[in-house]
Amino acid sequence: MAAKTGGSFTSAVQEMFGSLAHRYDSFNHWASLGLDYGWRRAAVRSLQLSDDAMVLDVATGTGDLAFTAARQASRTAGFDFSPQMIEIAVHKAQKGKVAGVSFQVARAEQMPYGDDFFHGATSAFAMRNVKPMLGEVLAEMHRVLRPDGRVAILEFSRPPVAPVRWAHGLYVRSIMPRIGRRLVGSAEPFEYLHRSIEEWLSPEEFAERLRAVGFAEVGYRRLALGTVALHFGRKEG
Numbered sequence: 099m100a101a102k103t104g105g106s107f108t109s110a111v112q113e114m115f116g117s118l119a120h121r122y123d124s125f126n127h128w129a130s131l132g133l134d135y136g137w138r139r140a141a142v143r144s145l146q147l148s149d150d151a152m153v154l155d156v157a158t159g160t161g162d163l164a165f166t167a168a169r170q171a172s173r174t175a176g177f178d179f180s181p182q183m184i185e186i187a188v189h190k191a192q193k194g195k196v197a198g199v200s201f202q203v204a205r206a207e208q209m210p211y212g213d214d215f216f217h218g219a220t221s222a223f224a225m226r227n228v229k230p231m232l233g234e235v236l237a238e239m240h241r242v243l244r245p246d247g248r249v250a251i252l253e254f255s256r257p258p259v260a261p262v263r264w265a266h267g268l269y270v271r272s273i274m275p276r277i278g279r280r281l282v283g284s285a286e287p288f289e290y291l292h293r294s295i296e297e298w299l300s301p302e303e304f305a306e307r308l309r310a311v312g313f314a315e316v317g318y319r320r321l322a323l324g325t326v327a328l329h330f331g332r333k334e335g
């Protein structure tokens with residue numbers, strides 16, 4: 099995907115994820131060496147949910163983080179702007195007979211939910227893809243949360259330790275596109291992945307963006323040698 103801005107960036111991202119949807123899960127688990135399961139559990143744990151909680155998973159893709167949340171929450175809603183991704187999430191929910199979870203097609207910059215509704219809001223590896231309208235998306239996450247509701251966001255990060263940064267850069271820049279080309283038939287999504295990680299905010303900068311839309315108790319935890327950051331915050335009561 100060539101560098102784009104605004105609306106054309108959004109439609110290019112939508113098209114790319116639509117075409118990747120049917121191979122997305124195998125790519126995801128393979129590329130993270132299976133570590134993504136633990137990251138998702140850590141994200142849900144940080145929401146400190148009670149049994150009757152309602153959770154929203156933003157840009158849910160094929161729904162894995164929503165399924166993780168559904169194990170602890172009473173109801174979980176997931177949405178994504180890719181109909182192909184949502185189709186797979188719905189199929190997985192039916193096949194796995196997962197109760198209390200629902201999916202719909204929607205856009206992160208205009209969420210179809212009322213104010214002060216959810217006890218927790220999550221999102222994994224989607225924020226880089228909404229970077230041109232990040233303020234709007236974070237403001238929407240804040241709006242739909244109840245007072246005292248918590249947000250948990252996973253995103254890639256550049257490791258702080260130089261040798262790890264170098265090795266991770268090599269993995270994402272060179273190794274992943276080669277293996278990815280065999281897996282999904284094109285290196286383009288992996289080149290995009292590499293570029294979007296390079297151009298992404300530092301965890302400190304992202305924390306600032308969370309504070310800017312009104313979140314309190316903002317912080318982050320580095321995971322997997324700093325290649326991933328788990329960001330969190332609370333909507334003030």
Ligand SMILES: C[S@@+](CC[C@H](N)C(=O)[O-])C[C@H]1O[C@@H](n2cnc3c(N)ncnc32)[C@H](O)[C@@H]1O
Pocket residue numbers: 108111112115116126156157158159160161162163177178179180183204205206207221222223224227228
């Ligand atoms: C890297 S995938 C992550 C999917 C999922 N959260 C996961 O962890 O597997 C990014 C997802 O963001 C979705 N997405 C990107 N921009 C979006 C937007 N503006 N509104 C809704 N979904 C969006 C894509 O369709 C894609 O499914």
